[in-house]
Amino acid sequence: MTEPLPPGSTIGILGGGQLGRMLAVAAGRLGLRVHIFEPSETPPAAEVACHHTAAAFTDEAALISFAQGVDVVTYEFENIPTAALDILEAHRPIRPNREALRVSQDRLTEKTWLSELGLAVAPFADIADAAALGDALDRIGTPAILKTRRFGYDGKGQARIADATAAEQALASLEGAPAILEGFVPFTKEISVIGARGLDGRVACFDPGENVHEDGILRRTTVPAGVSHALATDAVLIASRILTALDYVGVLGVELFVTDGGLIVNEIAPRVHNSGHWTQNGCVIDQFEQHVRAVAGWPLGDGKRHSDTQMENLIGDDVDRIPQIGAEPGAALHLYGKAETRPGRKMGHVNRLR
């Protein structure tokens, strides 16, 4: 299928969290239907979607029925079981493609792939056991970060190694999961670029945003980022290169460290990204619509920013401030419909025009 999907077509989305919810809202704006595949019974995305299949990613019959009921399959998270993807791909195109998932599902594969593309990444090493960790620490030095190769998010599955004496405990904390050691990058700021690539190969990137994390979770993204024009251009070029090398279709998030020696790629996410939420109120076409356009084979929007914007995540008890934020001039609230507030849980975000 290379023709644009006509209005009334159905986008299948794997995963029903807030990213799926905002993708569904964007698809709804374009007259497209959404079918959510998500094991839990009442996921946030199902409230604004046309259909919801509540089944496990191991349920072959449910996966086939889902695939046959949609026109294209996309996803809001990267850790989808390979067997599920095999089943789905036999029936409908998956966008972004399998290669993007293969590369980004595993930190070691991702870092290796990025290096081979000629992009700068932090020093890294495959950690199979304690001996490998010792060798890697000798080579990379401390401080360093030990991470599980897969399934990490929001700082989970990571252990900081301040000096060699902390190595044993760090390794034990990962409970035998395959791991990677990453050297510490002395960065001055972290920025990210949200890029999109259409079925026709055209690329459109949003302006880089400057990110601040707290406790391993994104707290704020500010756009424009406080970097030189040259550096912002470099960031966009790096994102474009990754998109093209992956023959990617959809939106991709690229996190970058700004160092005295230039930009270092931290990680990529083959999906809409928290640091791109600002586009909902700073641009005519936001990252969610851009992703929907791409996977539906529509032309991309131009990604132009009409307003300077700051995004703040509302995490856990931050929801107590909703009444005040709702009354702030120039502030747009986005809430995810999650019933239960938990510490560290992303409940919503606010975009403030500046």
Next chain:
Amino acid sequence: MTEPLPPGSTIGILGGGQLGRMLAVAAGRLGLRVHIFEPSETPPAAEVACHHTAAAFTDEAALISFAQGVDVVTYEFENIPTAALDILEAHRPIRPNREALRVSQDRLTEKTWLSELGLAVAPFADIADAAALGDALDRIGTPAILKTRRFGYDGKGQARIADATAAEQALASLEGAPAILEGFVPFTKEISVIGARGLDGRVACFDPGENVHEDGILRRTTVPAGVSHALATDAVLIASRILTALDYVGVLGVELFVTDGGLIVNEIAPRVHNSGHWTQNGCVIDQFEQHVRAVAGWPLGDGKRHSDTQMENLIGDDVDRIPQIGAEPGAALHLYGKAETRPGRKMGHVNRLR
């Protein structure tokens, strides 16, 4: 109930067309659920809503069950049967209130009410029969427009009377429906104001837009309107006065004629309005979110415009231009998910930033 509805509450919407759809999308952004009440099986709004009751407005059991499942009732069209409203109101608050519906459901009641509020309207007369029409034409003169008192939209239920000889045929065309004769207003342009009033009585209006109609259907709205600052302020004051006089909660559209003698109120609509669609891309908080905020008892947004915008309706075969419009820089497409294209049918709209 005067407390704001907490996130996770359910807004009940009567009607499932494009206005209900865009209200549902806005509610979804705020973490609110939507339940659509609409007789047809697959209305546009149901595709993006949490629940849909497909039942007639005469189905008492369905109305009661619907009301009991929602926290507040609102609507996307004004011609809701009174008996249905009586049933719903026994269970849940209806916002905007019954008075707003009573006034705006009937052109004669509306014109009388506006006059008594001290606002300028076109000369008008109640037309019970041919004799009354003759007398009215003597007084008001020609050209004039004969309209059904109820159920008119997009130029339907109207007959233009160029001179007295056309009176008989015009009356016959309304097939005995109660009618009103309205005198012709020599206007230079038509503008409209989208106003909102919160549960706390605060009013927020969007900037007036300038409307162009074709064949009785809105074609384009351009913001800012090409009128003086003083006139724009007058328009906003008129909308505020109507909102407050009705003790209104929600969004209201006010259509105004610009004449050499000042502004004349054409009609009011107790709901989100086609001429306010530009706010989706011109403002941080659009008319749909503003309405949801109001009926949910939340603080209103400030209605500030960040970008000059032109809205163009996509009517009937205009959908053939979707591929071109989708590729235009600075253009945001909004499609309604209607399966069938018919001449004169509103299929979507495009907002262009200028």
